[in-house]
Amino acid sequence: MKVSWRTLPTVLLEDEVLDKAFSRARKAADRVDDSDRVYRVRKQMSRMTQTAADVIATTLTDTVNVWPSLDQSPTFDVAMIDACVGCDDYRHHLSMLQWGSRQVLSIGGQNAKKIIRTGRTELMHDARKEAYGRISSIMRRVGPSLAWLSQARETLKRLPTIDQLLPCIVVCGAPNVGKSAFISALSSGNMEVNHYPFTTKQIHVGHFTHRRLPYQMVDTPGLLDRPMLARNTIELQAIAALEHIGSLVLFLMDESEACGTSLEEQTHLLEDVTAMLPGTDLIVVTSKADLLDPLPDMWAEVTAAEAEWREDGSEGTPDLPLLIDHKDRITMSATEFIGMDAMRMEIIRRIKAGRNVDPMALPEGWYRRDQE
Ligand SMILES: Nc1nc2c(ncn2[C@@H]2O[C@H](COP(=O)(O)OP(=O)(O)OP(=O)(O)O)[C@@H](O)[C@H]2O)c(=O)[nH]1
Ligand SMILES: [Mg+2]
Secondary structure, X not given: OOOOHHHOOOOOOHHHHHHHHHHHHHHHHHOOOOOOHHHHHHHHHHHHHHHHHHHHHHHHHHHHHHOOOHHHOOHHHHHHHHHHOOHHHHHHHHHHHHHHHHHHHHHHHHHHHHHHHOOOHHHHHHHHHHXXXXXXXXXXXXXXXXXXXXXXXXXXXXXXXXXXXXXXXXEEEOOOOOHHHHHHHHOOOOOEEEEOOOOOOEEEEEEEEXXXXXXXXXXXXXXXXXXXXXXXXXXXXXXHHHHHHOOEEEEEEOOOOOOOOOHHHHHHHHHHHHHHOOOOOEEEEEOOHHHOOOOOOOHHHHHHHHXXXXXXXXXXXXXXXXXXXXXXXXXXXXXXXEOHHHHHHHHHHHHHHHOOOOOOOOOOOOOOHHHO
């Protein structure tokens, strides 16, 4: 499911909702034409009351309806929303709008009745004024919720978009190990950069395409910066949610320790991550291969094989040799772009291997486009 956080329409604020409603109401009254004064005033006042109430109720419920229901949102999104704006607040403010809508409709109905039942025009005017007053006071209570939603929309617009039906590679590791550089080096086209709620950092979402299938890559800055015990529930939820979005997790280790985290700490982190994501295929990758001393044995061979493949037009699925370090781990240099094509092929192989063995058997609830 592709979530529509980016396309949430503008949320009208309290005054804007009232202006819209009252001006529509005025126009509705202007259209009334009746030579009998009592009939005319009655129609005018009841239309004003009803129109104002209807416009407000509709505006509020329309807002509620376009905001995705958290119960039906993917776990990763819910964790991100919780971290960005708070799920409890999210639910509370939407339910305030629902409440406001009901109140306003009931005020509209009650006062329209008063207008219809009286024969005295001044009482009709009074009932219309009373309706406006009561509606405005309901709107004063809904106002803070509209303001909250309007701000939340700004935050949610920047959530990374991850298509859950497409393969997604989650790139994690300690701070500064080279996650963003890796994603950027493997990305064809522009990388999306989103603000990340947990820290002042940014989240990168990149893509590459193989045989017309887009592969998404997403990094996890800030998620793993703190020791496991110091993390709060929401951060833990977000980490756990990686299991739902990731077809494959790459854990980057910086052997050079240039990142500022010792190898020992990075190893602890790897243990934590492995424990948190028991169901996900994970590859440990040594980053910054160019800083390894000595360079991996295969350095020259991989450099030549990748260069040759690129010169030949980068076609097909070649068996490029992987760059392997002295610990028998796959390694690459994002800045020198060595071992990257081989790494990309390995990613594709691993994701394919992890997918359904029977290509016709899809998980429940999925549909095949070619069978529609
Ligand atoms: N020599 C070398 N430096 C690298 C390589 N990849 C990344 N770096 C450097 O390592 C530093 C951190 O790289 P980033 O890609 O920002 O690391 P990150 O893991 O995204 O960092 P955070 O988002 O802060 O957690 C930068 O100065 C990069 O230039 C590499 O392959 N070789
Ligand atoms: Mg980064």
